[in-house]
Amino acid sequence: MTKTSGNLALNTGATMKTFDVRRSAGPVKRKKPVLKPKRVSVSATPRREVVQQAQVKAIRQQLAFQRLRMLLGAILTIFVIAGAFAFVVYRQATILEMNFKNLAIERQISRLDQERGQISEELAQKTNLDLIRQQAMDKLGLQDPAGSQLVQVVIPQSDRIIFAQPSAGTSENEAFLASVYRTVEGYFKSLNQQGKVK
Numbered sequence: 001m002t003k004t005s006g007n008l009a010l011n012t013g014a015t016m017k018t019f020d021v022r023r024s025a026g027p028v029k030r031k032k033p034v035l036k037p038k039r040v041s042v043s044a045t046p047r048r049e050v051v052q053q054a055q056v057k058a059i060r061q062q063l064a065f066q067r068l069r070m071l072l073g074a075i076l077t078i079f080v081i082a083g084a085f086a087f088v089v090y091r092q093a094t095i096l097e098m099n100f101k102n103l104a105i106e107r108q109i110s111r112l113d114q115e116r117g118q119i120s121e122e123l124a125q126k127t128n129l130d131l132i133r134q135q136a137m138d139k140l141g142l143q144d145p146a147g148s149q150l151v152q153v154v155i156p157q158s159d160r161i162i163f164a165q166p167s168a169g170t171s172e173n174e175a176f177l178a179s180v181y182r183t184v185e186g187y188f189k190s191l192n193q194q195g196k197v198k
Contacts, residue, residue: 059181162187
């Protein structure tokens, strides 16, 4: 039924449906829409063999990718280990090379020491002490020392170390100096006694 007056009078496309609503004891059941299956032609669906081949190809690609990743990881690990080994070997080679250079320098030093010793011996053999004494007397006016001018110093075979006690104050400082003086005096007296004994 269409309305001919009111707000919907100009809307000719809008139709109003009226339903006969009767009260019933149960709930109102709506009809479910009927689904119509879509028909697909056989040529549009892939065959089972094609699907299996595609799955096999995908699995093979995954396995190949995993193998490639494992291979690259192994190669990278080998390169890292080889690099570390090469670094250690290089360091050892440089250490050995420096050691050989040190040995060569030590040999050269010992050879130069031998040459220096030989040169000093040659100079000592060529040195004439009588000629030096004569030239000192003639050119410089030096004289031979008299018997009273000769001093013989006896050098003991063993060294002695004398320790002094530290001083605590000024009065102790004088005592310390006196003890040092006595110690030195005793040392020289012992040297004189050793010289007289010999």
